[in-house]
Amino acid sequence: MRSCNEPSEEAPVMRKERIILEDGRYLIYYSFVDQKNNTTTSQPDGQGGEGQAEDNN
Amino acid sequence: MSELRWHPILEEWVITATHRQDRTFLPPDDYCPLCPTRSPDYPTEIPAEDYEIVTFENRFPSLQHPPPDPAVRDTELYRVRRAEGICEVVCYTSRHTGTLTDASVEEIRNLVEVWTDRFQELGSKNFVDYVLIFENKGQVIGVTLTHPHGQIYAFPFIPPKIQRELRSASRYMAKRHRCLFCDIINEEITDGRRVVVENNSFVAVVPFFARFPYEVYVFSREHHQTMLTFSKKERRDLAGILKAILLKYDNLWGISMPYMMIMHQAPTDGRNYDHYHYHIEFHPPHRTKDKLKYLAGCETGAGTYINDTLAEEKAAELRRAEPSTLEKTFLEL
Numbered sequence: 001m002r003s004c005n006e007p008s009e010e011a012p013v014m015r016k017e018r019i020i021l022e023d024g025r026y027l028i029y030y031s032f033v034d035q036k037n038n039t040t041t042s043q044p045d046g047q048g049g050e051g052q053a054e055d056n057n
Numbered sequence: 058m059s060e061l062r063w064h065p066i067l068e069e070w071v072i073t074a075t076h077r078q079d080r081t082f083l084p085p086d087d088y089c090p091l092c093p094t095r096s097p098d099y100p101t102e103i104p105a106e107d108y109e110i111v112t113f114e115n116r117f118p119s120l121q122h123p124p125p126d127p128a129v130r131d132t133e134l135y136r137v138r139r140a141e142g143i144c145e146v147v148c149y150t151s152r153h154t155g156t157l158t159d160a161s162v163e164e165i166r167n168l169v170e171v172w173t174d175r176f177q178e179l180g181s182k183n184f185v186d187y188v189l190i191f192e193n194k195g196q197v198i199g200v201t202l203t204h205p206h207g208q209i210y211a212f213p214f215i216p217p218k219i220q221r222e223l224r225s226a227s228r229y230m231a232k233r234h235r236c237l238f239c240d241i242i243n244e245e246i247t248d249g250r251r252v253v254v255e256n257n258s259f260v261a262v263v264p265f266f267a268r269f270p271y272e273v274y275v276f277s278r279e280h281h282q283t284m285l286t287f288s289k290k291e292r293r294d295l296a297g298i299l300k301a302i303l304l305k306y307d308n309l310w311g312i313s314m315p316y317m318m319i320m321h322q323a324p325t326d327g328r329n330y331d332h333y334h335y336h337i338e339f340h341p342p343h344r345t346k347d348k349l350k351y352l353a354g355c356e357t358g359a360g361t362y363i364n365d366t367l368a369e370e371k372a373a374e375l376r377r378a379e380p381s382t383l384e385k386t387f388l389e390l
Contacts, residue, residue, distance in 0.1 A: 011289055012163075014170045019104070027113035029105065030174075032167045 011035075059119065060127035061213075063136035069217040072140055073128075074119040083201060086153060090116075091204035093151050103148065109164075110171050111148045112209070118144035120210060122184065141184050143211040147171065153204050156194060156313055158303040160205075166296035172320070173284045173292070179211040180283075180325030187212040187219060187324045195315020197342055197349060207318075215324045222321065223333060230332040238334030241265075242276045251372040254301045254380075258294035261302055263372035268362035270344045270371050271309075273302055275337040282323035282333050302339065305378040310346040317341075 012032035019027050061070045081090055090102045103111050120142025131137035149157055149168055157165070172190050180188045192207035193200050215223070229237035245251055245262045253261045253273055261275045275298060281287060287295070306314035317340040323330035344350045344365060356362050 011166065011170075011293065014167070014174070016174065021102075021104075021113070023116075025114035025116070027103065027111060029108055030110040030112070030167070030171050032109060032170075 058128045059121060059125055059140040060129070061138040061140050062129075063131075063138075065134060065136075067217070070138070070214055072119045074117075074140070076117060081201060083196070083203070086203075089153050089202065089204050091146070091148050091202055091206055092153050102146075103151075108148070108151050110150070110167060112145050112171065112175060115144040115146050115208070118142075120144050120212065122182075138213075141213045143179055143182075143185070143209075145175065145179075145209040145211075147175070147207045147209060149205040149207065156205050156303075156307075157192070157207075158300075158307050158313070160300075162296050162300050165299055166293055169284070169292045169295050173287070175209055176284055176322065176325075179209065182211065184213055185211040186326040187215045188322065189216065190320040190322075192316075192318040194318070195313070195342075197315050198317060215326070219321065219324070223324075223330065226332045226334070236280055236332060236334055238276060238336065239280055242278065250369040253305065253372050253375045254298060256294050256298050258291040259298045261298055263368040263375065265368060267368040267371070268364055269340050269342065269350060270364060270366040271306070271314075271339075271341045271375065272368075273339040273375070275299070275302065275339075277335045281335040282330050283335060284320075284322065299337075301380055304380055305375050306339075306341065309374065309378045310343075312346065314341050314343065 012034050015031045015033060017029045017031075019029075021027055058076065059072070059074045062073055063069075064071050084090065088099065092101050092103070093107050094100045094104050095106060102113060102116065105111075120140050122141055122143050124139040124141040127137045127139060129137055147168075149160060150164065152159075157168075160168070176188050176190065179185055189210045189212065190207065191210075196203075226237045229235070229240075233240075241264070242260060245264065246255075246260060251262045251265060253263060255261065258278055259275055260278060261273050263272060264274050275295075277287075277291065277295075279291070281291075284292075306316065317338075319338045319340070321336050321338060323333045323335075342349045342351075350365070
């Protein structure tokens with residue numbers, strides 16, 4: 001039987017990083033920072049920085 | 058080649074997109090274009106070695122910005138427009154296997170945040186009149202990539218089904234001075250037999266008028282037109298109820314239930330749509346574990362659906378499927 005775990009109470013802060021691919025299309029990485037310990041649950045390679053959500057483009 | 062061709066009989070646009078015939082079709086797991094690029098020898102659509110959620114312009118779009126010129130000239134009868142718009146792919150996770158059902162409620166909540174951001178950004182473009190967020194799941198739906206993902210179409214017009222809903226809601230509001238959708242929600246809750254699951258912010262039902270056996274509509278209890286006015290709690294609750302519905306679908310027969318999930322929101326053409334009401338529609342094609350409902354002569358040819366089942370009975374089945382109670386805190390958050 002499939003089931004699920006409880007989520008945390010605090011919503012993470014969303015970060016947004018836009019890049020342009022070789023053929024001109026855009027791609028946006030979204031990552032989410034846990035507000036309690038200020039850590040990113042997963043960080044795309046080559047996409048740095050911490051803090052509030054920010055659209056680079 | 059891509060263009061909009063006017064259907065003068067139905068008075069609606071048809072998108073031609075001949076380049077889509079060449080799109081990637083069910084590649085082996087080792088060559089999934091939606092996985093992260095883990096080896097420079099095999100670059101995928103996503104250059105990073107890992108990601109949480111990614112959205113990008115579809116390599117094989119039905120709508121493009123800037124759009125190509127139409128391949129044919131229009132006539133007085135046969136109007137042609139450039140297929141201007143944006144088609145995005147939304148990868149829910151870097152994990153290749155599994156489905157949205159396997160995502161945690163936190164991950165679905167993050168996806169809700171991404172959907173909201175995409176709706177706002179795409180809807181703010183002056184050539185976009187409507188933003189459709191949707192997911193096709195399962196090969197019987199026609200999915201060509203199994204990696205968990207959805208899509209977003211930013212249309213240069215309001216699609217016909219949405220136009221019909223807007224007209225119905227507008228007429229109802231003019232006649233009764235109430236929201237059509239709010240009245241549907243109240244009637245479904247009062248009756249109760251077709252309610253599948255609910256939490257503080259959303260209610261999911263197999264509606265009285267269901268056209269597919271296991272069709273589910275998810276309505277916001279509050280009268281929202283789009284996700285943009287959701288509170289933080291409502292965004293969390295949307296993740297919770299989506300998780301519950303997805304689990305129920307998969308637990309119903311112990312299979313990964315195929316479906317079309319479509320988010321209906323107000324148009325983004327700058328007009329007032331206070332009479333409209335946010336909702337999500339699930340259209341699973343299965344009528345039993347082993348049988349599909351096909352859109353055959355009556356449905357495709359006449360536009361009239363024949364549902365071989367009763368919504369009251371199907372809702373009861375889904376209610377019984379786990380998670381079968383509302384006591385689980387993940388539904389309330």
